[in-house]
Amino acid sequence: MFSRAVKPVVTVAIQNGAKNFSTSPEMLFKVMVAGAAGGIGQPLSLLLKQNPLVSNLALYDLAPVTPGVAVDLSHMDTPAKVEGFQGADKLDSAVKGADVVVIPAGVPRKPGMTRDDLFNTNASIVRDLAECVARNSPKAIVAIITNPVNSMVPIASEVLKKAGVYDPNRVLGVTTLDVVRACSFIGTINGVDPRSVSIPVIGGHSGVTIIPLLSQANPKPKISDQGKIEALTKRIQEAGTEVVKAKAGGGSATLSMAWAGARLTNAILRGLNGESNVVECAYVKSDLTEATYFANPLVFGKGGVAKNLGYGKLNAYEQALLKAAIPELKKNIAVGEKFVNK
Numbered sequence: 001m002f003s004r005a006v007k008p009v010v011t012v013a014i015q016n017g018a019k020n021f022s023t024s025p026e027m028l029f030k031v032m033v034a035g036a037a038g039g040i041g042q043p044l045s046l047l048l049k050q051n052p053l054v055s056n057l058a059l060y061d062l063a064p065v066t067p068g069v070a071v072d073l074s075h076m077d078t079p080a081k082v083e084g085f086q087g088a089d090k091l092d093s094a095v096k097g098a099d100v101v102v103i104p105a106g107v108p109r110k111p112g113m114t115r116d117d118l119f120n121t122n123a124s125i126v127r128d129l130a131e132c133v134a135r136n137s138p139k140a141i142v143a144i145i146t147n148p149v150n151s152m153v154p155i156a157s158e159v160l161k162k163a164g165v166y167d168p169n170r171v172l173g174v175t176t177l178d179v180v181r182a183c184s185f186i187g188t189i190n191g192v193d194p195r196s197v198s199i200p201v202i203g204g205h206s207g208v209t210i211i212p213l214l215s216q217a218n219p220k221p222k223i224s225d226q227g228k229i230e231a232l233t234k235r236i237q238e239a240g241t242e243v244v245k246a247k248a249g250g251g252s253a254t255l256s257m258a259w260a261g262a263r264l265t266n267a268i269l270r271g272l273n274g275e276s277n278v279v280e281c282a283y284v285k286s287d288l289t290e291a292t293y294f295a296n297p298l299v300f301g302k303g304g305v306a307k308n309l310g311y312g313k314l315n316a317y318e319q320a321l322l323k324a325a326i327p328e329l330k331k332n333i334a335v336g337e338k339f340v341n342k
């Protein structure tokens, strides 16, 4: 298959105003974005078009603007070849040969809604996309952005199980935005470049299931008392709602999500490409807790998740957060599984 062949990667360095092209033997991959014409899909595709590990970018959406988004991006002077696929009858072609399928398809929140309120609309979208992956590209790594993530990953997993092609290392819920936010907020508090901050955010992706492990942050947030630790934790847990409120009916986080989605996709691609030390948090099948899906740091490799790194030592406050998250996660997971197996 073309997407797994070794091809020369062209890297472009801007030096003294001139472009210098150099080649190195690296794998190149096909990435399919489902929901590519949306608020997340467009900027995510813009970022993926710049990724040197991407040879082919398949942009799928129901929206009539989809072919135009593809033509627009195809004019960027980066090597990835862009194709647009609009409408359900084009879905199979879009997915065929994909190494990675990123899914931001579905409706976003409006003020006053919870992520769970999106379930009824988004569940069938993710189910249908997972069925298409099973038919056309069963080895693809599926990264689900669509909310509620805690339930969507079990839906996709059950669909792939039914089709007999499930590999738990290849189905991920994208929780990277929680990590990105935690790094951004700690960077501001400490007065350092947020890119120099690292922190595991574990659990899931909604309210109390988002558990930032501030005790394991590097550097530690310069916060003097427990009250401030709890306020920062709450801010990270509720950061999605902060954006929903600020957008005042215009949707939820799109640009920071695109950034976070591109970061996780890059980690997946680097793993597929043979790097062995790429670590990101994501929400995956898990036996670490009573919740059968759980987010924490993972090592990525040639088959998707290569190693689950667990979540290390929690302090008493973090243990209490974990205790509160588990029943909610279990409920979200059961709802997703029931949707497919009803």
Ligand SMILES: NC(=O)c1ccc[n+]([C@@H]2O[C@H](COP(=O)([O-])OP(=O)(O)OC[C@H]3O[C@@H](n4cnc5c(N)ncnc54)[C@H](O)[C@@H]3O)[C@@H](O)[C@H]2O)c1
Binding pocket: 034, 035, 036, 037, 038, 039, 040, 041, 060, 061, 062, 063, 104, 105, 106, 107, 108, 109, 118, 122, 125, 144, 145, 146, 147, 148, 149, 174, 175, 176, 177, 178, 205, 251, 252, 253, 254, 257
């Ligand atoms: N995981 C996270 O951290 C995170 C962060 C932000 C948003 N989200 C979620 O991402 C989803 C998308 O948000 P958005 O702001 O991009 O929404 P949006 O409405 O701007 O875009 C969604 C796109 O999906 C498309 N779509 C709908 N049904 C489809 C289908 N069956 N197949 C293909 N495309 C389809 C729409 O045409 C639209 O272009 C929402 O569910 C939102 O809650 C998750």
Ligand SMILES: O=C(O)C[C@H](O)C(=O)O
Binding pocket: 108, 109, 115, 147, 177, 205, 239, 240, 241, 243, 244, 252, 253
């Ligand atoms: O909050 C939302 O609805 C979108 C997303 O899950 C987020 O965390 O920004």
